[in-house]
Amino acid sequence: MSYFSRIRLKPGLDLAQLVRLLPTNAYAEHKLVWQWFGEEQASRDFLFRREQQGHWPFFYVLSQREPVAPPHLWEVESRPYQPRLADGERLAFMLRANPVRVRKISDDRAVKTRRRDDVVADLKKRRYADRAQRPPMAVIVREGGEQWLAERAENGGFELESLNVEGYHQQRLYKRGAEQPIYLSTVEFSGILRVADAGKFIKRLHQGIGPAKAFGCGLLLVRRV
Template sequence: MFLSKVSFQSSDQARLMLAGLGNKGVYSSHQALWQLFTNDEARSFLFREEQDGQGRPVFYVQSENEPEVDSSCFKVQSKRFEPKLYSGQRLSFSLRANPTVTVKNFQGKNQRHDVMMHAKRNAKHDGVTDPEEVKALMEQAAQQWLAAPDRLQDWGITLDALPFIKSYQQHRSRKSSDTTIQFSSVDYEGVLTVQDPDRFIGKLKQGVGKSKALGCGLILIKPI
């Protein structure tokens, strides 16, 4: 695997691309990053979009293949990423995820809902009106989503404590003139302990949760 930091060149092509990103949102970021993997038949990368000190997009990209660097739009800094982990190892982590919960609608059909908005609706239904209490219940729901025992077992890890909720954001992104994508993301930070190295490395490669093509699912880790 490769881990790359991707930013924009100071070129006319880059400025045009930046203007397009602003108009369509994170879906266009995904489409733009495809230009670094023109030989890949299917998406083989995960990414997270951040901002630099000037408010311009910066992308952290984890990919199976090394990104192409001959670009008039992008500056690419890449390094090989082949983590050697062991059982009992503690790592700090950062994750942007799209936590969802499946509930039945009035017709009895399953629908996915944003975990935090679902908690907010439940709080309202239960008569909770204090904004700080509602916020605490929303964050608790997001923490419990990540800390669910079955999920952690599937990932091959345990958490040293409930993760910190750094931010929550709702996104609207235009896929085409008549199609809009809506989803939410939660930024988590915390400390984990590796229990099953092979299983966890597999999850690092695959990414976790929904909306991987929209900038979610990439786990960034650092030894403690």
């Protein structure tokens, strides 16, 4: 059984509580959401997405267990998640993803042999290195993001009918005790898709799309149109 939850701040919290409570970056969000599922050392069995309502955040969470958040701070609305879909159905979707490709850089097993390249930054560097010929950043984001998501559509059991790609954002995340920061880039996708293989697509809904799921990426939100 899976659960889809919306988790919002309780009304009436004072400013001092909010300052202490609210995460300031994706790593802080990661730690906050983990707390709703017990020990952080346990394997992750959830996806989440942060949204904003006015000045305050709220979260959509898809999980195998019901989240348990402190009731004096958070309101949790959960329901069973059992999508029933058929081939050919059209769905509006939203996705926040970390669009990277894994590139082999060495055959030497004694060193790191693969790396993850940000598809937008890589496209900008490789195809549009000449600044005089470089299109606006929004064009590069759309080109890189569209190709990346299209590559994942077939294995995900869906076809893209229309697509918006925007909101490219880069962050450096610092984990206590780590020597190097974590580099995280995100892109916002939305549009209309058609279910090509309902079995594959439902599996993809549960598993998410792309890496960095522990940092709020990969949750595919859909509704019928």
